[in-house]
Amino acid sequence: MPASPVIPEAVSNVACPFCGLVCDDLEVSTAAGRVTVQANGCALALAAFERGNSDGGTGPRIDGVPASLADAAATAARLLLGSRLPVIGGLATDVEGARAAGRLADRLGGVLDHMNSATFLRNTMVLQDSGWIATTLSEVRNRADLLIVAGGDVVSRFPRFFERCIANGDTLFGEGRTCDVIFLGPGVPAGSTIPGIVPTVIPCDVTQLAAAFGLLRALLAGRPVQAESAAGMPLATWRSLVERMKVARYGVMAWAAGDFPFPHAELTVQSLCELVKELNLEGRFSGLPLGGSDGDITADAVHLWQTGFGSRTSFGQGIPENDAYHHSTARLLARGEADVLVWISSLNEARTPPPTSIPTIVLGCTGMAFEREPAVFIPVGTPGLDHAGHLFRTDRVVALPLQQLRPSTLPSVADVLAAIHAALEES
């Protein structure tokens, strides 16, 4: 159970856990246990903190029947002890929850797989195969004079990105900074704008971006090119883009792997990263992989440092075995290989477990609604709202402290997993 610290009625420098930017400058009022963002909150944050005010009241359930936390943990332990291959999925939690999940997977010989790994692995595979040159948010804020966004619009996933990293006029190196912004793809939705930014949109076919990056690499290297277009845009467009990239003092190519929802999108990411590497033969250019929402980079980081492997790792043989194909939750459920699912989802009540007929143990937000009542449901607190914790930011560098903002009786994911672990050892 979380301790009950004295929470002031106005809290500054609050870190927000609801996207991978983990902005840590929010001002929040907590009067009467009601958490309201007063300043520096984006639409995502406002909605998520507000959602937190309406939940509460629900307690653990076993087969839909209210139960104590101890009984729920004991039932979960019994199910897990009888399991041949449990999947510990979801993993939307903080560092502490990810540590506890790793310990449980090790103890049970289970599989660890984050809810976002299908998208996240598009980047991991590139790291494993060829690597990248990358930068972080403060470098972009101070140095970037050209930002190219590949695929999506950034703002719908990371609402304050432009405000915090591009639209600032004041940098370490002078005032009145400008940064050209180019979207490869649809850009921002029709009718919406980004304050302070007038982007150029190259409305190319995102599914064909790999071909465009290939063309840009050829143009950069001065190789003869026969293609007259790529990704639906004429050669002249790409020619002028590569010239712009070459004269950037500090260019940045941002992408969110979630904006590439097509087969083998890792090859698109890889061609993007290889282009950025080649731009560094003469000048400076960096990639900016944007992710980290739902704690995906957090879980990946923790499990990487503990075992050498991130998502989709099985401990079934007593050693960590990573396999992006074999150890996906979806495949293990579809093929009937998994026999118990533990679903951890403490950041967003909409991220419910995938449909399955096997016994499911859910550690979820209190307001979570299910199509099929899980065998065990244990409501957990949200890190950064109900209890303290830590979350990694999109850049894999900065881990920010989250704080408790309201009185709460909800246990953390780490607390519940510790209770289940203790029940396992007693059996």
Added chain:
Amino acid sequence: MLLKLKGGRVYDPANGVDGEIRDLYVRDGQIASTPAPDERIDREYDLGGRVVMAGAIDMHTHIGGGKMNIARAMLPEDHRADPVARTAITRASCGHAAPGTFATGYRYAEMGYTACFEPAILPVNARQAHLEMGDTPMVDKGGYVMLGSDDFLLRLMAAGEDQKLINDYVAWTLQATHCIGIKVVNPGGISAFKFNQRTMQLDEAHPFYGVTPRDILRVLSRAVHELGVPHPLHVHSSNLGVPGNVDTTLGTIRASEGLPIHLTHIQFHSYGTEGDRKFSSAAARVAEAVNSTPNASCDVGQVLFGQTVTASADSMSQQRNSGFANPPKYVVMDIECDAGCGVVPFKYRDRNFVNALQWAVGLEIFLLVNDPWRVFLTTDHPNGAPFTTYPHLIRLLMDRTFRNERLGLIHPDAQALTTVGSIDREYSLYEIAILTRAAPAKLLGLADLGHLAPGARADITVYRNDPDRERMFSAPEYVFKDGDVVVRDGKVVKVTWGRYHRVQPEYDHGIERRLKDHFDRYQTMRADHMRITPDEMHAFGHGADVVTHPCRR
């Protein structure tokens, strides 16, 4: 609980004990003086014929933090070749070049090491580094925090601010990040690389701030000295790996202007440009400079052959080396107006001229630096080789016949260019105990580690006295951590979590206003969040004690 370790041959250089047969007593986790005759001994270990030393200390090993986790992400094939299975008491993990934190702790302990120091903690990444070290069992931990390419310091220097203010910033950084020393990597060069500069000479002005690496070395070594931090400025010099970098290295030693300076992985900085291939050993010149400069110390960063991965904050050098990546993949990052990093997998081959000569250069340094208190046994894990190669390295130092056999296997042109074969020196057990125990504790200001006098922590390693020193140092018979047997016959039998070591020098809190303004205007996190709280440290380390060592002023 009173233990008696009876009749071992004790090597305890901090107390001048050179292989004497002695009894040691352990009470409540510490070495105790000889008890009164009527006191009950709870447990006696007969160590006749055994070699007894304090637990070993690795003063420069990359065990935790962002760049190691990038290395882990990049190397699934390396992990698969060395899986570490769970046991009833230990966790599943992976080993070799970029091991998981669990395997790191187990394997260090299984080699008789009881303390490890991470030498490159970026201030913005300190929380991650401490989380990773917190998940590293068995050993004590500590870290050196990096300054010297961070825009805050460079701005202070460019504005001509007083040394006093710089001292405040250095002390604030140490306090906020709970580190025990200050490291500088390619001074100013990591920042210059962000301006597309590809090399940085000792007296070359930074492209924006105008300050030189020499200026940065001077203000930082002065800050460390004036704050009374025991560990001298820990310096990764400019021009790592560049043929002819010996001049930079000798200049760097002089740049300390008489203040204490530690040159790290000096092997990578001891290259000349002689010979047909314009690449030669300058180890003799570097060793001579160390010998004649009492305020200088070095660790070697020995290269040993095989697959590894290089992970460094020196983004400028790693970008330069990225073409040598094997397997062909690499990551280079600019990080938060604070520093950078580069991760490049590397396979050192004995039949490759350059790699073979690097191997020889490291051994020359070991054999030509006269004072074993000022040269430290490191491979710069994992940059020269994984730390698990230490027993092999110790045999190379202790066994001339073995060394010369190995010399005969390397690229013939490298053999012709090295003096290794002509050097008779063999390290003694006493000297190995200096390099790996007594000297690191002294250099870091760890009064109760690295020795076996009453009051020291009972971190003790017991070896069988095997003439094959590689075998001997690979699997100690016993390792005691804080008085408990944690390793038996080279295998972990009890899991502990070690302690954190740090310094907390005082400073004028006025610096915090400037930092707040700087972070609010330019950075994407709040200055307050740079500060790691004592509660966080406690939780990160599984409840491990955090030990604050005194500064000398």
